[in-house]
Amino acid sequence: MLEGRQQLVYGPVPSRRLGRSLGVDLVPLKTCSYDCVYCQLGRTTRKTVRRQRWVDPSDVVAQVRARLESEPDVIALAGSGEPTLHAGIGDVIAGIKRLTDIPVAVITNGSLLGRPAVRRGLADADIVLPSLDAPDDSLFRLINRPHSTLRFDDVVDGMITFRKGYRGQVWLEVMLLADVTGIASEVERLAELAARIAPERIQLNTAVRPPAESFVAPVSAGSLQAFARLFAPHAEVIADTAPAGGDRVAARADILALLSRRPCTVADIAAGLGIHHGEALKAVTALVTEGALELHSHEDRSFYVAASVTVENRDEERS
């Protein structure tokens, strides 16, 4: 179990795929079946395929209820690890569905969809967003660095089986990395696999946020548009969320909760928390001065990250 009374719900955050998304964290930071080279949360510190009740589903549902007044577009089970590693994910989804009609989405790496219990747990979600980043086993190992028990063919077969039995929408994310999978021959192979999975939508992404490994580089916007046409149906390129600042005063706890899940620009923070750009800038500048946030540069853009995340990752590397 997670210790103490943790903040399990954060945002709404500006999701590039879902709009204003109320994030729900079901597993501890970097508890995942993968260790993706592009992960924006750094290296995986607990690589596992063992499902547990990391947190009480009724606590999660109570925290969601308390945040519904923020009027998110969607409630997304995602956060700081792989949400299907929570053995009670079905109870969480059922509890949220009893509270609200706001759609529930699950952002998953898809690695456990071959398991009947995982498919049953996701049955009542409105949208499931799995990832497909590699066209074969060797690139799967290079990019996703999966748990040793996971086989690429089984993961793809699991996604196909899930799609056949699931009533909701499946939106497949394909993450392309420059000079690795961001080349036409690899994209064509990914497109063939995506057609077999047969999702409602295919969404192309690239490493726009600071990655776990420094050799990871994003594919250019022009190349992404060209690659999108290789998919049938054509893939969408996920555009960066535009800033849309409001006038709510930034709550320090909200900013820290948001930035402990994902690195954000000032524009992301303003859009996600519904605050003015200047207010967001003022708040993060103060938090950097205090040492609670760090500023990282990636591809000529400035991202803020909670210092607790980088410290946790450094500690894990040392141990």
Ligand code: SF4
């Ligand atoms: S990107 Fe997602 S699937 Fe990959 S290591 Fe990070 S949390 Fe896990």
